[in-house]
Amino acid sequence: MNRLAKSPQIDNKHLQxxxxxxxxxxxxxxxxxxxxxxxxxxxxxxxxxxLGLTLSQAFTVFLKQSLLHHxxxxxxxxxPSKELLAAIDEGEKLAHDPNAKTYSTPQELWDELGI
Numbered sequence: 001m002n003r004l005a006k007s008p009q010i011d012n013k014h015l016q017x018x019x020x021x022x023x024x025x026x027x028x029x030x031x032x033x034x035x036x037x038x039x040x041x042x043x044x045x046x047x048x049x050x051l052g053l054t055l056s057q058a059f060t061v062f063l064k065q066s067l068l069h070h071x072x073x074x075x076x077x078x079x080p081s082k083e084l085l086a087a088i089d090e091g092e093k094l095a096h097d098p099n100a101k102t103y104s105t106p107q108e109l110w111d112e113l114g115i
Contacts, residue, residue, distance in 0.1 A: 036044075041055070048058040065073035080088075094100045103109040 044058070045055050048055055051058075053061070062073070103112075
């Protein structure tokens with residue numbers, strides 16, 4: 001099969017998506033190779049097929065959204081550190097501990113701290 005010919009995976013759902021969104025119509029294409037974990041590729045292919053997209057179309061959507069947002073189209077963050085999670089947990093426990101020391105005013109706290 002010619003590389004530029006329609007993929008045998010494209011079915012009516014894919015064509016409907018293409019025509020509704022207009023994002024895959026009349027675009028010239030290039031062949032691009034990327035390395036992926038096999039299981040990740042299989043799971044992503046299954047997901048995108050369920051959504052009516054090929055993996056190539058989903059990647060095109062990702063790239064177009066990246067250009068639209070001038071960066072990644074979603075937040076990329078580092079998970080909180082163990083220390084931060086421990087501090088949050090300690091704060092939650094103190095907030096709900098009826099025996100925890102409390103202060104009526106900031107001045108009362110500052111006096112105890114000697115500030």
